[in-house]
Amino acid sequence: MNIRITGSGSYIPNRVVTNADFAKHLFLDDDGTPLSYTNEVVTEKFKQITGIEERRYVEENLLTSDIAYFAAQKAIEDAKIDPETLDYIIFAHNFGNVKDGAIQTDILPSLASRVKHSLKIKNPKCVAYDILFGCPGWVEGVIQAQAYIKAGMAKRCLVIGAETLSRVVDPHDRDSMIYSDGAGASIIEATEEEGGILAHETASYTFEEAYFLFFGNSFNKDHDPDVRYIKMYGRKIYEFALSRVPQAMKECLEKTGIPVENVKKVLIHQANEKMDEAIIHRFFKLYGKTPPAGVMPMSIHTLGNSSVATIPTLYDLLIKGQLEDQELNKGDVVIFASVGAGMNINAFVYQI
Incomplete structure (x- = not known):
């Protein structure tokens, strides 16, 4: 099964x-x-x-x-x-x-x-x-x-x-x-059918990181103080993601025994292009490699950051051939990975 x-x-x-x-x-x-x-x-x-x-x-x-x-x-x-x-x-x-x-x-x-x-x-x-x-x-x-x-x-x-x-x-x-x-x-x-989910990894970092994303007041002091908005400490999230996400991806991939050279795509949460690129480079650097061209499909340029929706929409567009110069083929190994409020990190390795 x-x-x-x-x-x-x-x-x-x-x-x-x-x-x-x-x-x-x-x-x-x-x-x-x-x-x-x-x-x-x-x-x-x-x-x-x-x-x-x-x-x-x-x-x-x-x-x-x-x-x-x-x-x-x-x-x-x-x-x-x-x-x-x-x-x-x-x-x-x-x-x-x-x-x-x-x-x-x-x-x-x-x-x-x-x-x-x-x-x-x-x-x-x-x-x-x-x-x-x-x-x-x-x-x-x-x-x-x-x-x-x-x-x-x-x-x-x-x-x-x-x-x-x-x-x-x-x-x-x-x-x-x-x-x-x-x-x-x-x-x-x-x-x-062969393939599917091969391994997964999940972690929650809350000791110091729990409130990197939170609900807070408007920066406009004239706004109703009882109305809250999504807020974040961007620099702290960036540093946290770079230090934790690549390692979680590596640990997940190692559970499968698949070499990093066989990873065709990394579908990462579309949070911030600069951060995502840095995560991918650091992940491959853990293996002494550089990311191959086209390994990280992106939708953030036109769709923005829709939180939990970024990865499933990215996958849907990719699997249906709707992303320019990107495709998935039978047997391809893909890593899905995300980071966000909590602070939570997770990943799974999937074979198409």
Whole structure:
């Protein structure tokens, strides 16, 4: 028995927001004072570091559970399965449903339950639940699905990663330009086909790192102090990721016995182009190698950082041939890896 991704789907929102759309924003430092340079300088530096030129936001009438449902439908169709045969629906997100203009999140009922309802699944033994694991949530959902299948508790699972970060960002914080919306979904199941998930690795660093990402007040001191927004210590996250993620990827790969030369692609959480490139270079440096050309497909330039959705949407675009100059072929070895709030790190090695 091998555990494979047998279907995938994604939802890329229609609203395109370019860096130029932030030209009229009043960006402030964390002490509430205006930045000492123009927004043109802010956006240019931002593009140099993150690689982001534009990002996608959902329409006002859509919620995180809605776009998750759209992606789930596509994954089910792609796998050609009856949704009634699903044993688990595992939904990774971090902020629940936040209505446009609202200040509260809604996770009652769970978003997984809402997706199951939208899919019109009647089977009560299809268990639906949410996980909060930061940006690595979808990867962790896949690892959990694999564990259920290995334990004989399931044969087929739906794992979703979806987020509408545009509704929890501080418009006065330049970091708000990083975040975006999106959804990706995958069917994970036991098959007789060769390959699939070969090894995994997960870790949570909380002693000093737990609050590198957190919910905090707007930089605009006139805003309601009871309304919170996603905040981060970017430099600390960058240093943490570079010190921990490559080693976790190496430990994961070593469990398989596969040489690094056989790794065709690394699908890494689309957090920041500069950081992701540094992680990949450091990973290959652990083996005394340099990264081969094209080993790290990227979607962040046009889709931004949609947290738990970046890897499943990247995989879906890649496996369906929708990324320019990138492809996956039968037998290819791929590493999936992520880092995010918690601070959590995880990875799995997968053979197409």
